[in-house]
Amino acid sequence: MDDLGATVWPPAPIRTDRLVLREPEARDRAAFIELLASPEVNAYLGGPRQREELERELPEVPEQWAGSFVVELDGEMIGQVLLRRATGHRRPAAAGKLDLGYLFLPQAWGCGYAAEACAAALDWLAGVLPGEPAVLTTQSANAASMRLAAKLGFTEVERFEAWDAEQWLGMRKAAALSG
Numbered sequence: 676m677d678d679l680g681a682t683v684w685p686p687a688p689i690r691t692d693r694l695v696l697r698e699p700e701a702r703d704r705a706a707f708i709e710l711l712a713s714p715e716v717n718a719y720l721g722g723p724r725q726r727e728e729l730e731r732e733l734p735e736v737p738e739q740w741a742g743s744f745v746v747e748l749d750g751e752m753i754g755q756v757l758l759r760r761a762t763g764h765r766r767p768a769a770a771g772k773l774d775l776g777y778l779f780l781p782q783a784w785g786c787g788y789a790a791e792a793c794a795a796a797l798d799w800l801a802g803v804l805p806g807e808p809a810v811l812t813t814q815s816a817n818a819a820s821m822r823l824a825a826k827l828g829f830t831e832v833e834r835f836e837a838w839d840a841e842q843w844l845g846m847r848k849a850a851a852l853s854g
């Protein structure tokens with residue numbers, strides 16, 4: 676069973692005021708390499724991957740699975756929003772819940788795109804799996820990510836140590852839907 680159960684995937688592209696959320700396509704491969712090889716993007720995510728290794732190993736269509744959205748601005752990929760079932764989460768409060776993740780290219784930071792895209796993905800989730808809460812794990816030192824989590828309506832469940840850093844686990848109850 677995939678992460679989103681019986682949810683029909685891929686959905687029709689989701690349009691917001693400025694963005695489109697859609698499933699990954701082959702034309703996104705170069706942007707995925709930028710994202711995964713970027714030291715800034717991966718500063719709180721265990722560090723960047725080697726560009727050469729990514730060129731060699733990334734499939735023709737990267738990250739193609741239910742819950743993986745490419746975020747597009749004016750026809751170009753600027754980031755990825757992920758909704759994954761956290762089956763192996765080390766904190767019992769999060770285990771089995773849908774985990775929100777987000778990565779945007781540095782040139783797209785500071786414009787509200789991440790907030791706009793994540794809110795749209797959460798609204799989509801509320802439509803296909805009503806009542807389903809979402810969790811989010813981020814390093815507490817990741818200030819931009821912490822601000823985004825709060826903006827999206829996630830509240831702290833607990834902090835814990837993992838991967839040599841303090842992690843913040845937040846949860847967003849289904850009732851806290853964005854308008």
Ligand SMILES: CC(C)(COP(=O)(O)OP(=O)(O)OC[C@H]1O[C@@H](n2cnc3c(N)ncnc32)[C@H](O)[C@@H]1OP(=O)(O)O)[C@@H](O)C(=O)NCCC(=O)NCCS
Pocket residue numbers: 715716717719720775776777778779780783784785786787788789790791812813817819820822823826
């Ligand atoms: C985490 C991350 C997605 C946040 O991106 P971001 O661009 O800072 O987030 P937002 O979309 O919320 O935009 C932030 C700023 O845009 C500004 N902004 C400009 N125009 C805006 C608009 N039209 N609407 C809303 N905000 C706007 C806001 O002032 C906001 O600043 P604030 O948060 O201080 O209020 C980004 O830093 C990133 O990709 N980091 C690397 C990956 C990562 O660490 N992910 C976390 C793993 S869980």
